[in-house]
Amino acid sequence: MQKKIVYLDRDGVINKDFGYVYEIEKFEFIDGVFEACKHFINLGYEIIIVTNQSGIGRDYYSKEDFIKLTQYMENEFRKNHIDILKVYFCPHSPEQNCECRKPNIGMILQSLNDFDIDLNNSWLVGDKISDIECGKNAKIKNRILISSKEDKNSEDFLVAKSLFETINLIQK
Ligand SMILES: O=P(O)(O)OC[C@@H](O)[C@H]1O[C@@H](OP(=O)(O)O)[C@@H](O)[C@@H](O)[C@@H]1O
Ligand SMILES: [Mg+2]
Numbered sequence: 001m002q003k004k005i006v007y008l009d010r011d012g013v014i015n016k017d018f019g020y021v022y023e024i025e026k027f028e029f030i031d032g033v034f035e036a037c038k039h040f041i042n043l044g045y046e047i048i049i050v051t052n053q054s055g056i057g058r059d060y061y062s063k064e065d066f067i068k069l070t071q072y073m074e075n076e077f078r079k080n081h082i083d084i085l086k087v088y089f090c091p092h093s094p095e096q097n098c099e100c101r102k103p104n105i106g107m108i109l110q111s112l113n114d115f116d117i118d119l120n121n122s123w124l125v126g127d128k129i130s131d132i133e134c135g136k137n138a139k140i141k142n143r144i145l146i147s148s149k150e151d152k153n154s155e156d157f158l159v160a161k162s163l164f165e166t167i168n169l170i171q172k
């Protein structure tokens with residue numbers, strides 16, 4: 001059977017975005033993230049993380065720093081009985097004009113190569129319009145923008161204040 005995926009952006013969706021976070025000490029889970037992920041899993045979804053990490057290309061931190069933090073993050077999820085299917089990251093700076101930096105769809109294409117995924121029954125959740133554009137460009141049917149501003153639902157996305165709030169939107 002094809003997998004239904006909830007694609008999650010990282011910074012600003014899973015953890016607070018203090019700007020180019022790469023240290024474990026600065027990685028702060030946003031309230032309700034584990035509850036939301038458990039909800040998705042109970043509905044039969046699997047979770048994939050897609051994150052732009054231009055801090056690597058900008059030499060703010062190394063790929064090893066990112067991998068270390070990712071292992072910590074995945075382990076915290078595991079402690080909460082959540083297995084993340086895969087973490088995809090773009091290590092490039094904007095100047096490198098790669099195919100993987102959102103809103104480009106390289107990371108989503110890679111996931112389709114790695115797994116049999118039903119995009120018509122999948123979701124993308126991000127906190128920037130570039131995330132939404134990536135989801136749209138990749139033909140992920142359902143998209144949610146996390147925003148504390150007064151953004152309104154539109155043709156391209158629904159709006160929620162946090163990942164926890166998406167529980168009300170992702171119901172099947
Ligand atoms: O939200 P995701 O995709 O998980 O990751 C985004 C981050 O890598 C960083 O993306 C940067 O944007 P630029 O990459 O410099 O445009 C800035 O917004 C940083 O504050 C932010 O931490
Ligand atoms: Mg983000």
Ligand SMILES: [Zn+2]
Pocket residue numbers: 090091092098099100101
């Ligand atoms: Zn890239």
